[in-house]
Amino acid sequence: xxxxxxxxxxxxxxxxxxxxxxxxxxxxxxxxCLVALQIVTTSLAALRGRFSWGWNDIFDGSSMDQRRLGLLxxxxxxxxxxxxxxxxxxxxxxxxxxxxxxxxRSVRQIVLISVITAGTVYGLLIFLLGSRLPRGPIEHLIxxxxxx
Amino acid sequence: MGDPSFFxxxxxxxxxxxxxxxxxxxxxxxxxxxPGFSAQNTLIILLPLTLHMSxxxxxxxxxxxxxxxxxxxxxxxxxxxMPGEGGAAATTLDGYPMxxxxxxxxxxxxxxxxxAFGGLVTxxxxxxxxxxxxxxxxxxxxxEMVVVMVFxxxxxAAIAAKNMIKGxxxxxxGLMIGAIGADPVYGTGRANFGxxxxxxxxxxxxxxxxxxxxxxxxxxxxDESVVQQGAIAxxxxxxxxxxxxxxxxxxxxxxxxxxxxxxxxxxGILPGAGSTVAAFLAYHYSKLFSRTPELYGTGHPPGVIAxxxxxxxxxxxxxxxxxxxxxxxxxxxxxxxxxxxxxGLVLGPRLFIEKPEIAYGVFMQMTVCYLLMLLFVLPLARYxxxxxxxxxKFLVPLILSLITVAAFSEREYVFDMGLALVFGVIGYIAxxxxxxxxxxxxxVLMGPLLETYLLRALRVGQGxxxxxxxxxxxxxxxxxxxxxxxxxxxxxxxxxxxxxQSQAAGYES
Numbered sequence: 001x002x003x004x005x006x007x008x009x010x011x012x013x014x015x016x017x018x019x020x021x022x023x024x025x026x027x028x029x030x031x032x033c034l035v036a037l038q039i040v041t042t043s044l045a046a047l048r049g050r051f052s053w054g055w056n057d058i059f060d061g062s063s064m065d066q067r068r069l070g071l072l073x074x075x076x077x078x079x080x081x082x083x084x085x086x087x088x089x090x091x092x093x094x095x096x097x098x099x100x101x102x103x104x105r106s107v108r109q110i111v112l113i114s115v116i117t118a119g120t121v122y123g124l125l126i127f128l129l130g131s132r133l134p135r136g137p138i139e140h141l142i143x144x145x146x147x148x
Numbered sequence: 149m150g151d152p153s154f155f156x157x158x159x160x161x162x163x164x165x166x167x168x169x170x171x172x173x174x175x176x177x178x179x180x181x182x183p184g185f186s187a188q189n190t191l192i193i194l195l196p197l198t199l200h201m202s203x204x205x206x207x208x209x210x211x212x213x214x215x216x217x218x219x220x221x222x223x224x225x226x227x228x229x230m231p232g233e234g235g236a237a238a239t240t241l242d243g244y245p246m247x248x249x250x251x252x253x254x255x256x257x258x259x260x261x262x263x264a265f266g267g268l269v270t271x272x273x274x275x276x277x278x279x280x281x282x283x284x285x286x287x288x289x290x291x292e293m294v295v296v297m298v299f300x301x302x303x304x305a306a307i308a309a310k311n312m313i314k315g316x317x318x319x320x321x322g323l324m325i326g327a328i329g330a331d332p333v334y335g336t337g338r339a340n341f342g343x344x345x346x347x348x349x350x351x352x353x354x355x356x357x358x359x360x361x362x363x364x365x366x367x368x369x370x371d372e373s374v375v376q377q378g379a380i381a382x383x384x385x386x387x388x389x390x391x392x393x394x395x396x397x398x399x400x401x402x403x404x405x406x407x408x409x410x411x412x413x414x415x416g417i418l419p420g421a422g423s424t425v426a427a428f429l430a431y432h433y434s435k436l437f438s439r440t441p442e443l444y445g446t447g448h449p450p451g452v453i454a455x456x457x458x459x460x461x462x463x464x465x466x467x468x469x470x471x472x473x474x475x476x477x478x479x480x481x482x483x484x485x486x487x488x489x490x491x492g493l494v495l496g497p498r499l500f501i502e503k504p505e506i507a508y509g510v511f512m513q514m515t516v517c518y519l520l521m522l523l524f525v526l527p528l529a530r531y532x533x534x535x536x537x538x539x540x541k542f543l544v545p546l547i548l549s550l551i552t553v554a555a556f557s558e559r560e561y562v563f564d565m566g567l568a569l570v571f572g573v574i575g576y577i578a579x580x581x582x583x584x585x586x587x588x589x590x591x592v593l594m595g596p597l598l599e600t601y602l603l604r605a606l607r608v609g610q611g612x613x614x615x616x617x618x619x620x621x622x623x624x625x626x627x628x629x630x631x632x633x634x635x636x637x638x639x640x641x642x643x644x645x646x647x648x649q650s651q652a653a654g655y656e657s
Contacts, residue, residue: 001574002321009324009339019606020331020338023599027327031320038313068366072573075548079565091549098545102369109542117546121553129193132560133553 002031070101086136087126091118155275155512158505162512165208168201169517170524172212177525179213180220180232182550185557186353187217187233188479195483203491203506208513210487211463214480215517218423218459219263219525226255226452227536228374228547230361234352235423235459237589238431240360242444242451249447250375250382252536256529257394258452264521265398266409266457267464271514273413274464278500278511281417281468288418290605291616295625296418297598300425302632303432304587311582318583322591323598325350332600333607345563353558355592358571359578359585361551366576369544374536384537391530397449408434408454409461416465423459424593430458436635464514471499471507 006028013021078094085093095114104110125131126139135143175194179185191198191210198206221233226243239259246255274281288296304319328339329349340346368374398405408430415426434454435444444451467484469475474495476482488495493503500507555568575585609615617623 001577002317002324005321005324005339008341009327012339016331016336016338017334019333019603020336023595023602024324024327024338027320027323027595031317031324034313034317034320038317041313064370067369071366071369071544071548072569075552075569076566078549079552079562079569082562082565087553091553094549095545098548099542102541102544104541104545113542113546117550121550125553125557131557133556134562 003035006031067101067103071098074098074101082134082136084136086139087133088118088122088138089136090134091121154504155508158509158512159515161204161505162208162509162516165205165513165516166520168205168209169212169513169520172209173216173517173520173524176213176216177220180217180236181223182232182554185232185554187214188483189557190217191480191483195486198487199490203488203493204509204513206487206491207484207506207510208517210484211510211513212517215267215460215463215514216521216525218267218463219260219456219521221459222259222263222452222456223256223532224361226259227252227533228361228368228543229364230547230551231356233423233459234356234593235427235462236455237356237360237424237586238427238455239452241431241455241586242446242448245445245447246449246452247374247533247536248376250386251390251447252375252533253386253390253529254394254397254449255447255452256533257391257526258398258449259456260521260526260529261395261398262405262453262456263460264518264525265402266405266412267460267521268515268518269406269457270409270413270416270461271464271511271518273410274468275508275511275515278468278472278508281413281465281472284414284417284468286473287621289619290601290608291619291622292625293418293601294598294605294616295622295629296415296425297594297601298629299429299625299632300590300594301598302629303428303590314583315587318578318585318587319591322588322593323595324591325355325588326592326595327599329596331603332596333603343563345559345561345567349596350592351559351564351567352593354555354564354568355571356589357551357555358568358573359575359589359592361547362568362572363575363579363585365544365547365551366572367579368540368547372539372541374540374543386530386533388530391527394529395526398453401450401453404434404450405453405457409457412458412461413465415458416462417468418465423462425597426458426462427455428590430454432632436632460518464511467510467514471495471510472497 009024009028013024074094074097078090082090092114095117096110099110099113121133122139122142126133126135127142175190176187179187179190190213194209194213198209201209217233218235221231221236222239222243223232225231225236225239227247229240229244231237231240243255243259246252301319304315326349328346330337330347337347411430411433412423412426415422415429431444431451431454434450435441438444438450440448466481470481470485470488474485476485485495488506493499493506552565552568555565556562558564575588577583578585578588605616606613609618617626
C-alpha cells in the first residue's frame with residue numbers, strides 16, 4: 001500500500017512546481033527505502049525459516065474472518081445506500097444485519113437495539129442538532145407528521 | 149487587580165454561573181465521548197443560543213462544554229481503544245491495556261483526575277502569568293513552529309522503538325497520506341485519486357475513526373469481552389476502593405500531572421498545534437524521563453496521566469491569544485471571539501484594563517468548571533467502566549454503525565463515511581501485521597502541519613535551508629530535539645553497561 005501510494009503520488013505530481021511536490025518526494029523516497037529494507041529483512045528471515053510467506057495474519061478463511069468480512073460488507077452497503085434509504089432506516093437495517101452476523105439470535109434484542117439506536121441518532125443528531133445526515137422515507141414521514 | 153478580594157469576588161460570581169456551566173459540561177461530556185463530534189462544531193451549532201445569554205453566562209456555558217470535551221474524549225479511548233477526540237489518541241496507548249487487564253475504573257479515575265487537576269493548574273498559572281504568556285505566542289514564527297512539528301515527529305521514532313523499521317514505515321506512510329491534497333503555497337491538487345473531497349487533504353476525523361475505532365472493532369470481535377479472559381473477575385469486583393486507589397496513584401504522580409499540563413498550556417498558546425500534538429508530546433516526555441520507560445504501552449498509569457493532563461492544559465492556552473491579543477489560534481478561539489465581540493467588547497490588552505472582570509472572569513469560570521468536574525465526573529468512573537461488561541457481539545455492531553455515522557459529522561460528507569471504512573481496513577491490516585496505527589496517525593496529523601510551516605519558513609528565508617537555524621529559540625529547540633532522540637539511546641546503553649557489569653560480577657539478571 002505504501003509503495004503504491006508513493007508511486008501514484010510521484011506520477012500524479014510530475015507536472016506541479018517543485019515546492020508543491022518537494023515534501024511528498026522526500027517522504028516517498030525515505031518510505032521506499034524503508035519498505036525495501038523491510039522486504040530484505042523479511043526475506044532473509046523467511047530463508048532462515050523464521051517466517052513464511054502468506055496472508056494468514058490478515059485473512060485465514062476462518063468463521064471469524066467471514067464474520068469480519070460480513071460486517072465490512074454490510075457497513076459498505078450502508079454507506080452506498082444511505083443517500084436513498086436515509087440514516088434511520090439504514091441504521092435499523094445495518095444494525096439488524098450486523099447483530100445477526102455477530103451471532104445474536106434473540107429477535108427481541110435485535111429489534112430493541114436497532115430501533116432504539118436509530119431513534120436516538122434521529123432524535124439527537126437530525127431532529128435536535130439539525131445535522132444534514134441523509135434523509136429517507138422515515139425522516140420524510142416524521143417531517144410530514146410533525147408538519148415541519 | 150493584584151487585590152485578592154477582586155479574584156475572590158470573581159470566583160464567587162463564576163460559581164454563581166453553575167446553572168450554565170453544568171449543562172455545558174454534560175453536553176461536552178457527550179460530545180467528547182462520541183468520536184467525530186468536536187467541541188468546535190458543537191459550539192458553532194449552539195452559537196445562536198449563547199448570543200442570547202449575557203456575556204458571562206454565554207462564555208461560562210462554552211467553557212464548560214469545551215473543557216469537558218477534552219476529558220470526555222478519554223473515556224472511549226480507555227474503554228474501547230477509540231479516542232473520542234484527537235487529543236485522546238495518546239491515551240489509548242496505556243488506557244486500553246489497563247481496561248484489558250480489568251482496571252478500567254482505575255484508568256478512568258486517572259483520566260478524570262489528571263484532566264481536571266491538569267486543567268486547574270494551567271488555568272491558575274494562566275491567571276498568574278497572563279501578561280507574560282500573552283506575548284509568548286508572538287515569539288513562535290514559522291521557523292520555531294517547524295521545530296515544534298519536528299518534535300512531534302520524533303514521537304514516531306519513540307513509538308517505533310519495538311520494531312524500528314515497521315514503526316518508521318507506518319509513520320512515513322502516514323506522512324505520505326498527509327501529503328495528499330492541495331499544497332499550502334499554490335493550492336495545487338496532489339494525488340487526490342480524482343476525489344474533490346480530498347482536495348483539502350485527508351480529513352483527520354475519518355482517519356482517526358477508521359484507524360482506531362473501526363479497526364479495533366474488527367479485532368475486538370475475536371473475543372467475547374473487551375476485558376481479557378483472566379481479568380473479567382477483577383473487572384466485575386471493582387468497587388469504590390478502586391476509585392480511591394486510582395486517586396492515590398494520581399497523587400503519587402502529581403508532579404508529572406503538573407509539568408505535562410504545562411506542556412499543554414504552551415502548545416495551546418501556539419497557533420495550529422492543538423491538543424493532539426500536546427498529548428503526544430507529553431506522553432513522549434513522560435516516557436523519556438521515566439525510570440521505567442519499558443512499562444509504557446502495557447497499561448502504565450503515567451501513560452494515561454500525561455496525555456490527559458496535557459490535552460486539558462491546552463484549553464486555557466487556546467484562550468490566551470484571543471483575550472490578550474484579539475487573535476484566535478484556532479476555531480474554538482474564533483467562536484469565543486465572536487461571542488465576546490457580539491457583546492461589544494474590544495479584545496486585546498485594553499480588555500484587561502477596561503473590563504478585567506470579563507478578561508480574568510473567563511479563566512475563573514474555567515477554574516470553577518474544573519472544580520465541578522472533580523466533584524461530579526470523578527464518581528462516574530465506577531459506573532462508566534461497566535460498559536466494558538457488555539459482550540462484544542452487541543458492542544461491535546453498535547460501534548461500527550455509530551462510528552460510521554460519526555465520520556459524517558465533521559464535514560457532513562457521505563464520502564467521509566467511506567473514507568473512515570477504508571482507514572478501518574488499513575488500520576486492521578496494520579494491527580494484524582505489527583505496524584503501529586498510532587505512528588500512522590501521527591504522520592497523517594503532522595504531515596500537513598510540518599509542510600505548511602516548512603514551506604512558509606523557506607519562503608521567508610528565500611529558499612535557504614539555513615534559515616531554519618536562524619532563530620535563538622529555534623536553535624534551543626533543535627538542541628532539545630537532538631537530546632530527546634539521543635537520551636533514550638544513551639540510557640539504554642548505560643543500562644546494558646550496568647547489566648553487563650552485574651553479570652560479570654556474578655549476578656544473573
